[in-house]
Amino acid sequence: MTLSNKAKAVLVHLGGSIAAILLAFAVSAVLMLMVRVSPLLVYGKLFEGVFLNPYGLAQIFFKATPLMLAGLSVAFAFHAGLFNIGAEGQMIVGGFLCALAAYYVHLPWILHVPLCILVAMLGGVLWAVIPAYLKAYRGAHEVITTIMMNFIAAALTGYFVAEKFHEPETVHTFTAQATSFIPRLSVMLGFCKGSPANMSFILALLACGAVYWLLWKIPLGYEIRAFGLNSDAAATAGINVRTRLIYAFLISGALAGLASVNFVLGYKHYYEEGFSSGVGFMGIAVALVGQNNPVGVAVAALLFGALSHATLVINGYVPKDIVEVMQALVIIFVIVLNGVTRKIVAERFGDR
Numbered sequence: 602m603t604l605s606n607k608a609k610a611v612l613v614h615l616g617g618s619i620a621a622i623l624l625a626f627a628v629s630a631v632l633m634l635m636v637r638v639s640p641l642l643v644y645g646k647l648f649e650g651v652f653l654n655p656y657g658l659a660q661i662f663f664k665a666t667p668l669m670l671a672g673l674s675v676a677f678a679f680h681a682g683l684f685n686i687g688a689e690g691q692m693i694v695g696g697f698l699c700a701l702a703a704y705y706v707h708l709p710w711i712l713h714v715p716l717c718i719l720v721a722m723l724g725g726v727l728w729a730v731i732p733a734y735l736k737a738y739r740g741a742h743e744v745i746t747t748i749m750m751n752f753i754a755a756a757l758t759g760y761f762v763a764e765k766f767h768e769p770e771t772v773h774t775f776t777a778q779a780t781s782f783i784p785r786l787s788v789m790l791g792f793c794k795g796s797p798a799n800m801s802f803i804l805a806l807l808a809c810g811a812v813y814w815l816l817w818k819i820p821l822g823y824e825i826r827a828f829g830l831n832s833d834a835a836a837t838a839g840i841n842v843r844t845r846l847i848y849a850f851l852i853s854g855a856l857a858g859l860a861s862v863n864f865v866l867g868y869k870h871y872y873e874e875g876f877s878s879g880v881g882f883m884g885i886a887v888a889l890v891g892q893n894n895p896v897g898v899a900v901a902a903l904l905f906g907a908l909s910h911a912t913l914v915i916n917g918y919v920p921k922d923i924v925e926v927m928q929a930l931v932i933i934f935v936i937v938l939n940g941v942t943r944k945i946v947a948e949r950f951g952d953r
Contacts, residue, residue, distance in 0.1 A: 611764035614892060617942035621890075622904070629927045633919055643918050650914035651907050657914070658835035659786060659793030662802040663863070665906030667692070667877070669805040671884025672902055673812050674725075674853045676893040679741075680816060681849030687732060687747025688857035689881025690754035695724030695858025697758045699865045700872035701766065705735030718804075718862055721885075725858020726809040726851050728754055733850035737843045743751035743850075751881070759874050773873035783867040799867030805902075808856065808896040825849050850853075857881060886928075890935045904931070 630640035651657045671688045678685035699721035707717060728750055735741035755938050766774045786798045816822035828835040828845045864876050887905060891897030906930065912924045 611709040611725075613945055614939075614942050616939040618890065618892075618897075618935060621938050622931055624934045625930035628930055629923060632923055632926065635673040636919065636923075638919050643915050646918060647911050647915050651911050655793045656796055657910060659796035659798040660910040661903060661906040662786065662794060663798035663862040663868075663906070664804045664909045665902040666798075666802045666863040667880045668887050668898055668905050669902035670808060670856055671880050672887030672891060672898040673805075673808055673884075673895060674856035674860070674881075675884045675888035676851040676891065676895070676898055677812060677816070677856060678849060679888060679893045680829050681825045681846060682832065683736070683846070683849060683853070684744050684851045685729075685747055685850070685857075686744050686883050686885070687729065687750045687854070687881070688860070689877055689879070690747070690751035691725035691728040691854045691857035691918050692860045692877050693754040693758055694728040696861030696865050696876060697761070697774070697872045698724035698727075699858075699861055700774045700777060703781035703866060703870070706781075707778065708780060710780045710782075711743045713778065714783060714866065717777075717781045717866055718859065721858045721861050721865070722855040723858065724861075725854040725856070727854075728858075730856025733847045733854075736850065737846050755874070760871070762872065768871075771929050773869070775871065777866070777870040781866055782870060783862065785867065790844075791936060797868040799853040799863065799865045801863040804859070804862070806899065808859065809899045814855070821845075821848070838908055847915075856873050857884075860884075886932050889932060893937065 622793050626644070632641045632642075633643055651661065671692065674688045674691070675685055701719050702720040703713075706713060708716060731752060732741070732743050732746035736743050762772065762774055768775050783799045783801055783804075785796070785798065786802070787794045787796060789800060814822075816826060824835065824840045824845050825848065827838070828840060828842045828849075832842050835845075860880060861872075861877070865872055869876070873933045883905065887901045889896055890904070891899070891901035908924055908931075910926050912921045915924065
């Protein structure tokens with residue numbers, strides 16, 4: 602069977618990503634040798650603790666879920682030519698409002714959960730409206746405005762939790778109604794007991810499919826991508842670039858807000874300051890490694906989820922900083938090799 606040029610291009614990009622991961626592991630092995638630790642021992646413990654037992658796999662799913670959605674948020678904005686640094690703030694506001702809806706609203710489970718998920722997404726949209734407006738109507742650069750919105754989100758929610766909505770003797774919001782809980786995978790699938798992994802992981806996978814459909818299967822996605830590639834040409838073709846920019850920003854914000862439900866509805870069942878743990882910023886790395894493709898984003902999120910859990914697994918053998926260095930090396934090598942693979946694809950297949 603002869604592969605199409607598109608399939609060959611995908612394989613070249615995939616090969617580049619695999620090579621980047623292998624190089625990161627190789628350089629990390631050198632660092633381990635420098636601190637007099639056997640890389641074979643460490644990697645053996647890593648694979649045993651992360652990939653070869655149900656709990657480890659469930660932890661990968663749990664940690665990958667918000668990364669996947671944050672990565673989708675950043676990737677979607679990238680396709681519109683936007684650099685959304687505000688996924689962190691959008692996730693914070695979405696999580697806070699979701700927690701309030703989970704506590705104050707009283708509905709049956711089948712209605713309460715979808716409502717809380719919708720509120721989380723609307724929270725992300727709300728926090729994307731201002732930078733979207735400033736970009737579309739005032740030309741303000743989205744990097745600056747979204748960074749500032751992150752600080753405002755953290756400060757505002759911190760104030761409201763501390764002054765208005767915290768449970769006594771705690772620093773988090775009121776515990777949600779049980780009707781808002783998203784079931785854990787251990788309950789639904791009967792394995793990985795003890796892990797906080799929940800059905801939000803399935804929701805994240807569905808979001809990947811929805812983003813792929815939106816970007817590549819309907820006219821709106823085509824218009825957003827056309828605007829992202831060349832706004833002047835898109836405008837000449839009759840596309841309302843200002844409207845498409847706002848749509849892209851708001852959809853990106855909705856995806857970031859959705860990332861909060863893993864923690865608020867599926868794990869702790871309340872909002873607390875710092876719950877996002879930099880996930881919004883890590884979404885940038887996930888989108889980069891996944892090359893802004895929903896499938897690539899899903900795989901990259903699982904990779905970073907595995908490396909995050911690996912920090913705990915091998916903590917007794919090497920400093921956790923080495924795992925963080927490994928994550929950074931993956932990103933650096935992907936950047937370098939991505940340029941190489943793009944050049945190969947352009948020269949051999951005439952398509953980037």
